[in-house]
Amino acid sequence: MTANTAEPEEHTADPADRRREQRGWYFYDFACSVYSTSVLTVFLGPYLTSVAKAAADAEGFVHPLGIPVRAGSLFAYAVSASIVVAVCVMPLVGAAADRTGRKKPLLAVAAYLGAAATTGMFFLDGDRYLLGAFLLIVANASLAVSMVLYNAYLPQIAEPDERDAVSSRGWAFGYTSGALVLVLNLVLYSGHDSFGVSEGTAVRICLASAGVWWGAFTLVPLRRLRDRRVRETGGEGAVGGGWRQLMATLRDMRRHPLTLSFLLAYLVYNDGVQTVISQASIYGSEELGLEQTTLITAVLLVQVLAVAGALGMGRMARSYGAKRTILVSLAVWTLILAAGYFLPAGAPVAFFCLAAAIGLVLGGSQALSRSLFSHLVPRGKEAEYFSAYEMSDRGLSWLGPLVFGLAYQLTGSYRDAIISLVIFFAVGFVLLARVPVRRAVAAAGNPVPERI
Template structure:
């Protein structure tokens, strides 16, 4: 078994980002939303014995429902995983659930099969986000505290590189379907299968290297009840550990901004600025490429400045993104170039803030064997932030009829995160 701090172990762990990040880029952000919109445009669809005049709302509700499911089950399953020493089994299960569900989107081929698209969208989202809980929980078990910033950044870098490669392959198929003797719609459906195969296939490298039950747990038969008790103990510890509690509050506030912008950026560009689909995909690719550099640079800066100072710089930059987006207008000359520039700025701090929050949280954990349970709180914090962020964004859009005010409002959450982070006491590994 590879020991903690071993380069092969860290690389094997980081490779899961290479495997699963294709879901977040191809399915959540780029290809599937455009495919879904094209299929359901100007259509009324049936789902759960109801008629939906606005299918985009149905898709949004499906994602929100999946986030709530993950927020509910992850602390419970994590408590059981920690008590039984079975993080790897849970991670494998959700990886297979996500990968097979994504591939099953192939069977969503028209308005009559929207129910297939919605059900497997929910299951794929649950598989992706739930597997991340157990994946993140491995960070303190594969890297020493002084290695964790670089290890976390390496994971995100792998993820951005892998997802960009597969997205480019899929875009070639979708833009030039004649080369493959297929239609554009079939090219999109094949891309869903490729994502599922990529995710499950490359994840096997990670599963081969990750340790299983490093604490040699010997669970009793009533492990479900004991798992709940494990969860209760961790809740009490989090509440009694002010530095960790404050960091989770700061993380919650910045996640409202970060995750909402990531999810709504393409819609903002399309609806508010009137940009065509290809311009949006170019921007998405640009964000991914720049994010590779951002994750690398900030992992080095955190070693020089400390995690807290590096995080503050990223938060201020996100606030700048919000103010810049507020000033954009579809009637501006060359507005698409301003949007590209905003994408570069956003990309530079997107990978950085996600990587740094993960490694900082890992460093703040007390000496414990309950890593999955602790990281489930991290995950639940993020999921609730997504639900609240998208709700606030949508509510302000409904009130003002402008997404620019919605984006500007997100700057307030970043400011709150900055202020809370300012009160954090320095620790041995977090300066």
């Protein structure tokens, strides 16, 4: 480790103050999840693809920077590029947050940059596919960076035995807001003629409104969360020592191989989760031939059931432990993907059944993964370690979208790509099953919960 270390203030001890911070913390999920739902999962994929097709040549290719790209692959490539950008930024932000103790200002910058880029999607029309790709890269990378800081608050605002429940409630808040806004989106999109706007304008309003929502509700956590003091033991500034702090973090993580083993497992299975989230609307519209209203309804179903799923799996974790509950969810994910491969085109009822199954495991698998990792983080290194977690969550989830895009580029069929995602869940299951989590918690110097 370098000489420039920071001793953090202990987590909030007073129960009333801790609950107040927890309630404020939930609202960042409430704020930013609308982007993930309305923008990334529902509207932007099909809409950006249609914009790219409008700009494509006779063979169906666009040429950003002179590179031939099939119009149908642009969205997947842009998602992958946004993650590469996030990878370059997240570790520095995490190191700076832990060195200075000022997570909140950094969270504000990342959140409002992402919200502004999302609001700017209102101007995505005609053949402006490059503008759309750029705004997607900025918004998606900003979301990933903000989540590093948001997740790093969890060990500070919740006692060890509270974290599964607190993390699950955060996800439930997010899915609730996603469902609420998606209902409003569905009303506007399906009745755009009665509102006097075109279908394209309705989509652009839905995209931009997600940015406004993100920015507005971010005010709540910024008011309620508080930064912890740090005591610097060295003289180097936080900005100048950012890269050295990052290198120290990477060296320090080698001292916790069981934490790294969990991160590897999470990296693999979460790559599958993130690819399903970002590419589901493309698969439904382009491969299955489903209408946009059907896709919106299906994602709305996912949002509603994900609230129950997140809370229900949180209760299961209290009885059976987070690790076992996550393993069950991965087995269900594998069955879902296998069923999705054989899903017939033009069958909305079957698609709704698949969406319902996804909703029941989506929130719980993500919430419990976050809370389980929080037990594996050495105290005082929350933001740095959660930057590595976020790299596994969003930052290194570039392989799935890239493979998805390449498969379509080479074969012209999205169905050929989806079966590959089963590998991510199967391998992730095996890797997670091999992690001795109780030993991992103890090795990180944290108290071991009764069930984990």
